[in-house]
Amino acid sequence: MTDMASLMEDRAAAKVISDNLRKPVDWDSPKITRNIKKRYAAERRFKSYGLVAICLALLALCTLALSIGSKGYSAFYQTYVQLEVTFDPAVIDPERTGDPDVIGRANFDGLIKQALRDRFPDVTSRSDKRDLYGIVSGGASYDLRERVLENPSLIGQTRTIWLISGDDFDMLNKGYIDPTVDEGDRRLNDKEVAWYNELVAAGAVEKQFHTRFFTSGDSREPELAGIWGAAVGSFYTLLVTLALSFPIGVLAAVYLEEFAPKNRFTQIVEVNINNLAAVPSIVFGLLGLEVYLNVMHLPRSAPVVGGLTLALMTLPTIIIASRAAIKAVPPSIRQAALGLGASPVQTVTHHVLPLAMPGILTGTIIGMAQALGETAPLLMIGMVAFIVDIPGGALDPATVLPVQIYLWADSPERAFVEKTSAAIMVLLAFLVLMNGLAVYLRKKFERKW
């Protein structure tokens, strides 16, 4: 086709368009009505996609909350079994010394076993007896000892006492073990279920509030395990994190926002802060392992190392939040202070920082909440150890709440599922509390300039 021909064609097309433009549009023509209908339908469809997306996200949130709540609420109650225990002086204190040391070493386990044998006299075979002893937890003997040490006049008497039950019986009582399924498919055999039913019929089985869950450390026995040790470990870890990251973060933010000249160093710092905020947490764990444990030889599994590691992770959050808060303070405040003869440092410490403090604190609390929920870096520095004792300081071996959750989630016992869920509920309660505090601070002290 020649150029001329194509030009002619363009002209023709242009004429059609201009003719069309000159013609008034008939807005009520069926074609346009149809078109508008279609467009509005597309509009409604699009809008519903958005609604569906939000509903999906909220549904996921609800499922998460429900699945944890329904699995975990039962952990706050524990099954107790009522038994008649004879505090046999021949077992506890044969020579009647009354010495707490002698009483403390006595075989209280034997007393419980005797009580169980007395309760079910027709159990004779060895393996049956072993099953029978499983009704009561191995930790019940400690409770009994405490009781006798507190009140030595019990020796020689027979008392009806509620004893903490073993985890399998606890599960049966809470309905997690179905006694109707085939005997081979459940943790308790028919005889054990029969004993349980007998005890229930006698009114000797009861659920009580499980205070031990909040007051004891970790244990291999689900019914004895508690979160207090992990909570204390979390507390020490966060204390170290806060003590380091708060002052360092605020000072760095003040410097970058108020004093830093626009030079290469400042630029590198800014790029680094942004990148550190996005580095995977596990990499900080590797850093902690290499620097704090291998180079500096700090103690393994100690909250101080966990705190040092988490402080590096929290730092970017605090710096970014503090910078935003400092930036929000209007320049007129600074100019007024400088005009009255304050030095730049005085301006910052007397005027800018106090005004920015609510924002800084909000950011700090949010950073601390993140640190409280962090798990992966702490696995690297050995805070996954099985630790029964409640840590007494930041240098003792300890674990933290999220790691405790991870450890329990890995345990095979059925009873640990509810413990894990309950521990998650406690952790989430702390997080809600902290975030609530942050929101409250923001609402209460927010200032519009």
Place this chain on the structure above:
Amino acid sequence: MSLSFLLLAVAALCALSFYFGRQRAVALSGGRHSNLHSLPVHYGAYTAAWCGLPALFLLLIWYMFQGSVIEALIVSDLPQEVIGDSGRLSLALNSISQIAAGGGEHLTVSPEIVDAGRRLANLQTIANAALVVVMLSVALAGLVLSYRRIEADMRARNNVERISRAIMIVCSAIAILSTIGIVFSLMFETLHFFSKINPLDFLFGLEWSPQTAIRADQVASEGAFGMIPLFVGTLLITLIAMCVAVPVGLFSAIYMGEYAAPKFRAVAKPALEILAGVPTVVYGFFAALTVAPFLRDNGAILGLDVSSESALAAGLVMGIMIIPFVSSLSDDVMSQVPKSLRDGSYALGATKSETIRQVIFPAALPGIVGAVLLAVSRAIGETMIVVMAAGLAANMTVNPLQAVTTVTVQIVTLLVGDQEFDSAKTLSAFALGLVLFLVTLGLNVFALKVVQKYREKYD
């Protein structure tokens, strides 16, 4: 004296020196503050800073080197054949530290080790005592020297401000220091690792099974350290997560920003943000105990063979975790599109959805791509969900119903428990960590650049 008491003592000395410095300034002023160059508080702060800062600096340096110096001293006294064998050496050091801590009665060790244990305990006591003495004397020296330098016309305020500015610079430099720390600690162990394993085998190997023979004569494979299967697994799970997070996050951002009534937004927005605040270990538990069994049971009904540690379960839950991340970032980006573009579109008669699809979305696309890349880097580095819900076997597969493993899972498995810093098995975790760090860093830098460029366009 324990560390906390030492710190308390130094703090008390600081308070004391603040008091003395201030008193001296007041005394020098002769009752008129205008005789002084600065306020009395500044003289106090000046002495306090010179008392506390050198002591704290010393403490930091001391703790950095105390452990390695003492260890070097102990090791130099051990018999030659123990030092030569790194496995025996670490065993010996372990028992020595146990003996030094007062335990280790059950250990059957040679008398040299017991001696070394006693020596270690001895050295530790000496070191602690020396630290207390040195630190307190440094603090006192700082106190006395700065106290004597106080004069009425000393520029105390300028001095204090210079010190505080230096402290601030050091604090901001910590961000750089930790990046350097990450790079160096990962590099150091990775180079170690590459001296045992060929880097090419590591980067391009198709098999991952980090078992190394414990004894030389043991019948065991050499161990294969090819990271491709781990990356395939990581990318598979990331892809599944993105398939959930990107559409849901994007559409909820659009609905929240364009359609939702203020009341609905006031409820739904914080609710979405809760998803971001839930700890990852909770998501891991949810994936392992709720989602995975659900998928397996329903898969069985449909006749599919879903592994109980399927990539699908981990990916789905990870996607849920990332929804608020995508939605808040893309909300940010879309609200930055200038109002004039929107108004122009409405003026031409476009409906809301047409405006969003044909004007706002294309204009915001670079920013949204940046947001998605940031989300990808987060998914790649996510650890707890995959540790708890994904498997350990390094399958080279793209079938989401099968178990795969990821880089982070392997790092955790290799480093939890016994660590031997001379075996390729432990060291490979650091090499994986380095790769992970570099990949996420690259993604982040790129994504931030894209977002920044986009911001500049409409500023």
